[in-house]
Amino acid sequence: MAQPSQKIELYNQANEQAAQIKLDHVSKQFGGTQVLKDISLTIEQGRFTAIVGKSGSGKSTLLRILAQLEQTSSGQLTFSGTDENSTTMMYQDSRLLPWKKVIDNVLIGLPKERTEKAEEVLKAVGLWNYRHAWPYKLSGGQQQRVALARALIRKPSLLLLDEPLSALDALTRLDMQQLIEKLWKQNGFTAVLVTHDVQEAVRLSDRVIMIEDGEISFDIPIRAKRPRSLSDSTLIQIEHEILHRILQRT
CATH class of the missing domain: 1.10.238 (Recoverin; domain 1)
Known part of the structure; x- marks a missing residue:
């Protein structure tokens, strides 16, 4: 598993109440099926993190644990710098x-x-x-x-995004990506996005984590400056690297 080699520069000023989250050897089972396996992860205050992975990999279960909609089977989830109840969530449908x-x-x-x-x-x-x-x-x-x-x-300290743009057309999706990034920068909350779209993950996040078979298979920092362009060669290179890693495991 690749780990970020250095601290990533933040391009927004984190809100003092923004969440910092730590998962310490977190596992989750449903009956006899282990969905998450020994996940240890720290999401720093004010950071925008994207989680990618194939369907059934465990990424949405991880998001639900962060939202405290699911309990861990083992391990510990801790929040700091915030009231852990000030978490909001966006879903694929607007509800x-x-x-x-x-x-x-x-x-x-x-x-x-x-x-x-x-x-x-x-x-x-x-x-x-x-x-x-x-x-x-x-x-x-x-x-x-x-x-x-x-x-x-x-006024969330933590905004969780469960593929909220996946049902939108391409132009509307790009417009929403820009809006979410703008409001994240203005408000300084911590954001965690689950998405199948690698380009979206790279476009929005400071860090892309891939979940495969319930485990973190890689963890890549995105150090490109903001605002970001889809034609940025650095982003394209990172996107290709992530896609290559995903395809290697398909």
């Missing part, structure tokens, strides 16, 4: 309630007194003009922007 307008979807679980803040985060994701629209009136990309606003209103 909007169709009987609530956009602003009310952002406010789910919060008092009406937060309406002004909901308007602020909708403005941040470019949807202020749609705050009183019904979800069915929005495109898929716009619905995911609402989901992002719903995550941001809680």
Whole structure:
């Protein structure tokens, strides 16, 4: 397993409450199937980490453990620099309630007194003009922007992204990548992205980790400066290296 050889420069200023996460020999079993095997990993405060791997590799289970939606079978998960409950998650589908307008979807679980803040985060994701629209009136990309606003209103110390862009068309996906990167840089939270898209992982993250058969098979730092271009030769080289490693294990 390749390990980063030096500390990676951060291109955003980490929020003081941003999460630092440590997994110490974490394993997870479902019945007789071991999904994660002895994972030891530290995710530093304010860092953007991407996790890649084939379907069934264990990457989504790892994300659910970070979200505390699953308990570890063994090992320890610890958070520092934050209240561990200030974690929000975006999924592949927006999970909007169709009987609530956009602003009310952002406010789910919060008092009406937060309406002004909901308007602020909708403005941040470019949807202020749609705050009183019904979800069915929005495109898929716009619905995911609402989901992002719903995550941001809680001022997360840790934002977990479970393939939230995989159902979008290529141009909308690129637009959303740029928006997520912009808001991460502005807010300084820690972000962990699970994705099948190696280009997306390299484009957004400071570090790409591959999970294979429940284990970390490699761990590569991405030191390219931001903002990043898809035509950047450094990024293309890193993307090819990761794809080569994945294909070697196919």
